[in-house]
Amino acid sequence: MMKYYLSISILLSTILSLLLGLGNFTSAITTAFSQEEFNGNTEYPYPVLHKIDLSVHAIEKPGGDLYAYQLDSHKIYDPETNLLLNDITDRYSNGPTIPGPTLMIEEGDSVELTLTNPEETGVPGMVGIHVHGIDYPLASDGTLKVVNGLRNEGVFPGQSITYHYSAGPATAGTWPYHDHTLGLNPTGMNMNGAETLGLFGNLVIDSHTGKTVALVDGKPTIVNIADISKDILCYVTDDAFWCDEIDYRNFAEHKALWENPTIGARDGDLIRFHLYGMGTDFHIFELTGYDWLDPGTTQIIKQKKFGPLENHVFTIKAKNGIAEYRDTITSHELSGLKGSFVVDSNGQSIQGQSPLEVFN
Ligand SMILES: [Cu+2]
Numbered sequence: 271m272m273k274y275y276l277s278i279s280i281l282l283s284t285i286l287s288l289l290l291g292l293g294n295f296t297s298a299i300t301t302a303f304s305q306e307e308f309n310g311n312t313e314y315p316y317p318v319l320h321k322i323d324l325s326v327h328a329i330e331k332p333g334g335d336l337y338a339y340q341l342d343s344h345k346i347y348d349p350e351t352n353l354l355l356n357d358i359t360d361r362y363s364n365g366p367t368i369p370g371p372t373l374m375i376e377e378g379d380s381v382e383l384t385l386t387n388p389e390e391t392g393v394p395g396m397v398g399i400h401v402h403g404i405d406y407p408l409a410s411d412g413t414l415k416v417v418n419g420l421r422n423e424g425v426f427p428g429q430s431i432t433y434h435y436s437a438g439p440a441t442a443g444t445w446p447y448h449d450h451t452l453g454l455n456p457t458g459m460n461m462n463g464a465e466t467l468g469l470f471g472n473l474v475i476d477s478h479t480g481k482t483v484a485l486v487d488g489k490p491t492i493v494n495i496a497d498i499s500k501d502i503l504c505y506v507t508d509d510a511f512w513c514d515e516i517d518y519r520n521f522a523e524h525k526a527l528w529e530n531p532t533i534g535a536r537d538g539d540l541i542r543f544h545l546y547g548m549g550t551d552f553h554i555f556e557l558t559g560y561d562w563l564d565p566g567t568t569q570i571i572k573q574k575k576f577g578p579l580e581n582h583v584f585t586i587k588a589k590n591g592i593a594e595y596r597d598t599i600t601s602h603e604l605s606g607l608k609g610s611f612v613v614d615s616n617g618q619s620i621q622g623q624s625p626l627e628v629f630n
Pocket of ligand 1: 400402448
């Protein structure tokens with residue numbers, strides 16, 4: 271359960287202090303691979319424009335509602351001609367999910383993201399999206415006027431807002447997006463939003479080179495991103511892993527894995543894990559029987575410590591057998607911060623507990 275939001279005040283002060291140093295905010299987040307240096311002549315051969323519609327929904331639940339983002343439409347356009355190139359809406363989960371829909375783009379791409387807070391099923395207040403890592407004008411910051419100095423960049427029930435982002439040089443990485451406006455009180459001073467109630471997700475900006483690094487058979491190896499079998503994206507809260515997966519063997523289908531799922535893969539699959547710390551605690555992550563590369567280095571590690579607002583992304587080659595992913599901090603393991611990583615001929619993941627089940 272999400273009891274971690276009991277410690278919300280500590281989290282809020284953490285976020286606030288980070289916001290006060292806004293310049294350091296994005297640099298505080300380490301990325302998948304060391305950010306590539308821009309040499310001034312990087313060219314993006316196939317930049318596209320992503321038009322994405324998200325909505326936000328309340329998930330009623332005993333003990334307090336959760337809120338979640340839902341993917342309604344994702345279409346890809348030629349930015350020059352505005353010609354529709356592809357509609358990838360079908361790849362996504364139906365309905366609201368926690369984490370929210372994983373948005374996959376590439377360096378050079380731009381994004382027009384429209385968020386709707388539906389009148390009937392939406393959330394009771396001003397909700398928005400604040401994203402890290404990508405470039406955007408102030409009007410697409412997704413925060414409150416007290417933070418951005420321009421305007422309140424969220425929407426009340428019955429309203430929509432459109433944000434514009436562009437993945438410029440050196441934006442490659444895995445970045446969080448989350449609400450920053452819900453919970454606005456009459457004085458306008460609660461600027462921290464409702465991230466801990468489920469309003470968070472991942473934006474993955476793949477390198478325009480189409481390459482990443484992996485530890486394959488014990489060796490640091492440059493691999494094609496197109497050869498990755500699954501992306502597994504987990505938010506690591508104070509008491510659970512909340513995961514989403516994208517299965518490239520199955521038409522890049524997104525599957526909400528919810529809390530502490532069983533993650534499935536086939537022998538030899540390249541699996542890219544994206545972990546993001548949320549809440550108040552530090553975690554020491556391990557995947558039993560595996561080692562991997564510390565991002566941005568060729569150093570081989572088998573554990574990684576990370577805290578709130580930090581991520582850890584690595585790619586491994588799956589090998590037959592049952593492993594466990596877990597937070598080795600004893601109190602976290604006891605509270606259930608763990609799950610299985612099963613590599614067999616089936617390769618299917620099994621969803622963990624979902625707040626939708628609790629209610630339905
Ligand atoms: Cu943020």
